[in-house]
Amino acid sequence: xxxxxxxxxxxxxxxxxxxxxxxxxxxxxxxxxxxxxxxxxxxxxxxxxxxxxxxxxxxxxxxxxxxxxxxxxxxxxxxxxxxxxxxxxxxxxxxxxxxxxxxxxxxxxxxxxxxxxxxxxxxxxxxxxxxxxxxxxxxxxxxxxxxxxxxxxxxxxxxxxxxxxxxxxxxxxxxxxxxxxxxxxxxxxxxxxxxxxxxxxxxxxxxxxxxxxxxxxxxxxxxxxxxxxxxxxxxxxxxxxxxxxxxxxxxxxxxxxxxxxxxxxxxxxxxxxxxxxxxxxxxxxxxxxxxxxxxxxxxxxxxxxxxxxxxxxxxxxxxxxxxxxxxxxxxxxxxxxxxxxxxxxxxxxxxxxxxxxxxxxxxxxxxxxxxxxxxxxxxxxxxxxxxxxxxxxxxxxxxxxxxxxxxxxxxxxxxxxx
Amino acid sequence: xxxxxxxxxxxxxxxxxxxxxxxxxxxxxxxxxxxxxxxxxxxxxxxxxxxxxxxxxxxxxxxxxxxxxxxxxxxxxxxxxxxxxxxxxxxxxxxxxxxxxxxxxxxxxxxxxxxxxxxxxxxxxxxxxxxxxxxxxxxxxxxxxxxxxxxxxxxxxxxxxxxxxxxxxxxxxxxxxxxxxxxxxxxxxxxxxxxxxxxxxxxxxxxxxxxxxxxxxxxxxxxxxxxxxxxxxxxxxxxxxxxxxxxxxxxxxxxxxxxxxxxxxxxxxxxxxxxxxxxxxxxxxxxxxxxxxxxxxxxxxxxxxxxxxxxxxxxxxxxxxxxxxxxxxxxxxxxxxxxxxxxxxxxxxxxxxxxxxxxxxxxxxxxxxxxxxxxxxxxxxxxxxxxxxxxxxxxxxxxxxxxxxxxxxxxxxxxxxx
Numbered sequence: 001x002x003x004x005x006x007x008x009x010x011x012x013x014x015x016x017x018x019x020x021x022x023x024x025x026x027x028x029x030x031x032x033x034x035x036x037x038x039x040x041x042x043x044x045x046x047x048x049x050x051x052x053x054x055x056x057x058x059x060x061x062x063x064x065x066x067x068x069x070x071x072x073x074x075x076x077x078x079x080x081x082x083x084x085x086x087x088x089x090x091x092x093x094x095x096x097x098x099x100x101x102x103x104x105x106x107x108x109x110x111x112x113x114x115x116x117x118x119x120x121x122x123x124x125x126x127x128x129x130x131x132x133x134x135x136x137x138x139x140x141x142x143x144x145x146x147x148x149x150x151x152x153x154x155x156x157x158x159x160x161x162x163x164x165x166x167x168x169x170x171x172x173x174x175x176x177x178x179x180x181x182x183x184x185x186x187x188x189x190x191x192x193x194x195x196x197x198x199x200x201x202x203x204x205x206x207x208x209x210x211x212x213x214x215x216x217x218x219x220x221x222x223x224x225x226x227x228x229x230x231x232x233x234x235x236x237x238x239x240x241x242x243x244x245x246x247x248x249x250x251x252x253x254x255x256x257x258x259x260x261x262x263x264x265x266x267x268x269x270x271x272x273x274x275x276x277x278x279x280x281x282x283x284x285x286x287x288x289x290x291x292x293x294x295x296x297x298x299x300x301x302x303x304x305x306x307x308x309x310x311x312x313x314x315x316x317x318x319x320x321x322x323x324x325x326x327x328x329x330x331x332x333x334x335x336x337x338x339x340x341x342x343x344x345x346x347x348x349x350x351x352x353x354x355x356x357x358x359x360x361x362x363x364x365x366x367x368x369x370x371x372x373x374x375x376x377x378x379x380x381x382x383x384x385x386x387x388x389x390x391x392x393x394x395x396x397x398x399x400x401x402x403x404x405x406x407x408x409x410x411x412x413x414x415x416x417x418x
Numbered sequence: 419x420x421x422x423x424x425x426x427x428x429x430x431x432x433x434x435x436x437x438x439x440x441x442x443x444x445x446x447x448x449x450x451x452x453x454x455x456x457x458x459x460x461x462x463x464x465x466x467x468x469x470x471x472x473x474x475x476x477x478x479x480x481x482x483x484x485x486x487x488x489x490x491x492x493x494x495x496x497x498x499x500x501x502x503x504x505x506x507x508x509x510x511x512x513x514x515x516x517x518x519x520x521x522x523x524x525x526x527x528x529x530x531x532x533x534x535x536x537x538x539x540x541x542x543x544x545x546x547x548x549x550x551x552x553x554x555x556x557x558x559x560x561x562x563x564x565x566x567x568x569x570x571x572x573x574x575x576x577x578x579x580x581x582x583x584x585x586x587x588x589x590x591x592x593x594x595x596x597x598x599x600x601x602x603x604x605x606x607x608x609x610x611x612x613x614x615x616x617x618x619x620x621x622x623x624x625x626x627x628x629x630x631x632x633x634x635x636x637x638x639x640x641x642x643x644x645x646x647x648x649x650x651x652x653x654x655x656x657x658x659x660x661x662x663x664x665x666x667x668x669x670x671x672x673x674x675x676x677x678x679x680x681x682x683x684x685x686x687x688x689x690x691x692x693x694x695x696x697x698x699x700x701x702x703x704x705x706x707x708x709x710x711x712x713x714x715x716x717x718x719x720x721x722x723x724x725x726x727x728x729x730x731x732x733x734x735x736x737x738x739x740x741x742x743x744x745x746x747x748x749x750x751x752x753x754x755x756x757x758x759x760x761x762x763x764x765x766x767x768x769x770x771x772x773x774x775x776x777x778x779x780x781x782x783x784x785x786x787x788x789x790x791x792x793x794x795x796x797x798x799x800x801x802x803x804x805x806x807x808x809x810x811x812x813x814x815x816x817x818x819x820x821x822x823x824x825x826x827x828x829x830x831x832x833x834x835x836x
Binding site: 304 | 431433438440443444445447455456457458459460463469477693696700703704708709714717719723731732763775777
C-alpha cells in the first residue's frame with residue numbers, strides 16, 4: 001500500500017512557481033507513516049493527465065492530486081479523473097450554495113464559470129474548502145484506489161488536508177504510528193565537526209538523527225516513530241539531552257527557536273534590556289529582534305550608524321579614533337557598544353562594524369572582516385574579530401554578522417553575564 | 419521532441435527539502451524553447467528508478483536527472499542509468515585527478531568512497547563540476563535518447579547547466595528561439611485593479627503579459643519568443659512602455675529592482691541623503707537599504723526607537739505629545755521623521771510607528787494601524803495613516819509598512835520633492 005502525489009499545472013512546467021505542495025504532502029505522508037515512492041508533475045492537459053493517472057493507479061493505491069480545480073477552462077483535473085474512471089459528473093447544490101455565499105460575503109456575485117466547480121464524480125464525497133471556492137473530493141472509483149483532489153493554492157490545500165484528509169486516512173487505519181520530530185539548532189560549530197562529535201547517534205534507528213546545515217547554523221533532526229506523543233517523547237528526550245550535552249554551548253534551541261527568540265527569552269528571564277548599534281548590518285539585528293511579538297519588553301532600540309557622522313554624533317565614537325583605527329576596528333566597535341548602552345540606558349549594548357563588500361576591502365581589512373562589540377552590565381566592554389570571507393557575498397556576510405552578534409550575547413547571558 | 423525532468427532523492431519523498439531544482443530546470447527548458455510535459459520524483463532506489471527511466475524514455479527524448487551522484491552508497495543514479503541501458507561503467511582517471519586536486523585544495527585527502535564518482539557509462543561524456551566533486555554526464559545511450567545527469571546540490575547544478583548543458587543543447591539546434599522576459603514591478607495597486615487596467619494586453623501572444631502578486635507588490639511579466647536579444651527588445655519595449663504609461667506612478671521598476679534600489683537610485687541622482695526612524699519595523703527599512711552595496715552614499719543611518727524613551731531621548735519626540743496622542747499617532751510619526759532628519763543632518767527623514775500585533779491593538783487603534791512620517795528637504799513634515807489589517811499577521815504588517823514607507827519617498831522623489 002502506497003500513495004502517489006500528482007501535481008497538475010502548466011505553471012509548474014514553465015517553472016513559474018515552486019512546487020511547495022509536493023513537499024508539504026510528502027512530509028504529511030511521512031508523518032502518517034504512509035509510504036510514497038513517486039511524485040509526478042503534469043500540465044493542464046487531459047490526455048497527458050490520463051496517462052499519469054494510468055501509471056499512478058498501476059503502482060499506488062492512494063492518489064493525491066493538487067491543482068486544476070479552479071473555475072477557468074484550463075482547470076480540468078476533476079473532469080479528467082472522472083473521465084478516466086468512466087464516472088458521470090453530477091452538480092452538487094450544496095457546493096453552489098457555498099460558492100454563492102462566499103461571493104456574497106465579499107460583496108460579489110457568483111460568476112457562471114464557478115458553476116463548474118460544483119461538478120463532482122458520482123459517488124465521490126465532497127472535501128470542503130473553508131477558505132476558497134474550489135472543493136476537493138475523496139473518492140474510491142474502484143476497489144483499492146482512493147482519490148483525493150485539492151486546489152493548488154497552498155493555504156487552502158493545507159487546511160483541507162488537515163481538517164478532512166487526515167481524519168479520513170486515520171479512520172482507514174493509517175497514522176497509528178506517526179513520525180514525530182524535533183529539530184535541534186546549533187550555532188558556532190561546523191556541520192562536519194558536529195557530525196563527528198555525535199557520530200554514534202547518526203546510525204541509530206528509532207529515533208533517527210540526521211544533520212542539516214544552512215546559513216551559518218547546523219541542525220540535527222531527531223525523528224521517532226511512535227503510536228502517541230508520549231511514547232515519542234520517551235524516545236526523543238533521552239537522545240535530545242545527550243546531543244545537547246555533547247554540543248554544550250553550541251546548542252542554542254529547538255524547533256521554531258531562532259537566535260533572536262533565545263536571546264529574548266534569556267533577557268526576559270534576567271530582567272535585562274538590550275540596545276544595538278549597527279553599521280554593516282544596517283538594522284538586521286533590530287529587524288530580527290523586533291520580529292518577535294513582545295520584544296519591546298527587553299529590546300529598547302538602537303542606532304543604525306551607517307555613516308561615520310552618525311557614529312560620532314549619536315553614539316559618541318571618538319573622531320580621532322575613527323581616523324586612527326578606521327570605522328572597522330575593535331576600538332570603534334567597543335565605543336559603539338558602550339555608546340548605545342549608555343545613551344539608551346540598557347543593561348547590554350551590542351555593536352557590529354564590518355566590511356560587507358563586495359567593494360571596500362583592502363589588504364589589511366578584507367571584505368568579510370567584522371568586529372562585534374559588547375558592553376556588559378558591569379560597565380565593561382569587549383570586542384571580537386571575525387573574518388567571514390569575501391566569497392560568501394554581501395548578503396550572507398551581513399546575516400552571519402547579525403547571527404554571530406546575537407550568539408555572542410546568548411553565550412554571555414548563559415555564562416552569567418560578563 | 420520533448421524533455422523530462424527526473425529528480426532522484428529519498429529526501430524529496432520525505433519532504434525534507436523543497437524541489438527547487440525542478441523549477442530551475444523547468445524555467446531553463448522554457449527559455450530554450452524545449453517542450454517538457456512531465457516531471458518525476460523518485461527515491462534512491464534502483465528498481466523504482468529503472469521503472470521511471472522506462473516510462474520517461476517512452477515519452478521523452480531528453481532525460482534530465484538530478485541527484486544521486488554523491489559518494490555515499492545510496493547515491494545510485496549513474497550506475498542505475500548505465501544498468502538500464504546495458505552499458506558498462508568505466509573509471510575515468512581525469513575525474514580521479516580532479517577530485518584529488520579538489521580535496522588537496524581544502525587540505526584533505528580523497529576518501530575511497532569518492533572513487534565511485536569517477537565511474538561513468540562507456541561512451542558518455544563527462545559534464546564537469548567546477549565547484550563540487552560529483553561530475554555529471556551527457557550520454558546518448560541509444561539513438562533518439564539523450565541523458566544528462568547533475569548532482570542535487572543546486573549551486574553545482576546551475577553552473578554545470580549553464581556552462582555545459584546549454585551550449586550542448588544549442589549545438590543540437592535548440593534555443594534558436596529563446597523566451598526573453600522582463601518583470602515589471604508595481605506598488606500601491608491591487609492585482610485585480612491593475613489587471614483590469616491592462617486587460618487588453620493579457621490576451622496578447624508575442625509578447626505575452628501575465629500578472630503575479632505577492633507580499634504587497636504586483637508584477638507583470640512580459641515574455642517574448644525571439645531569435646536574438648535585439649529582436650526580443652523590439653517586441654518587449656513597446657509593450658513595456660505602454661504598461662508603464664497605463665500604471666503611472668504605481669510602476670516602480672523592472673527585473674531585479676526593489677523599492678530600496680529604486681529609492682537609492684533616485685537619491686543618488688538627486689545628490690540627496692536619507693535617515694530613518696523605525697519603531698514597529700525595528701530596523702527593516704535600514705536592513706533593506708543597506709542590503710545594496712554602495713548605499714552608504716545616500717543612506718546615513720537612523721534610530722530604532724522601539725521603546726518610547728528612545729523616541730524622546732534620541733529623536734526629541736515631545737513626551738507630552740507621546741502621552742496625549744500615543745506612540746502610534748500622526749504627531750509622533752512627524753516628530754520622529756523631523757527628529758532623525760535634524761539629528762543626522764540628512765535631506766530626508768522617514769519614520770514608521772504602528773501596531774504590528776498580534777497584541778497591543780485597541781478599538782480605536784487596531785493591530786495593523788501604521789503612521790508613516792516624512793520630513794522633506796524644505797523643512798516640512800507630513801504624515802500618512804494606513805490600516806494594513808490584523809489578519810495579515812505581524813511579519814507581513816511590518817513588511818508592508820517598510821515597503822509603503824519606501825514607496826512614499828519614491829513618489830515624492832519622482833514628483834520633484836515635497
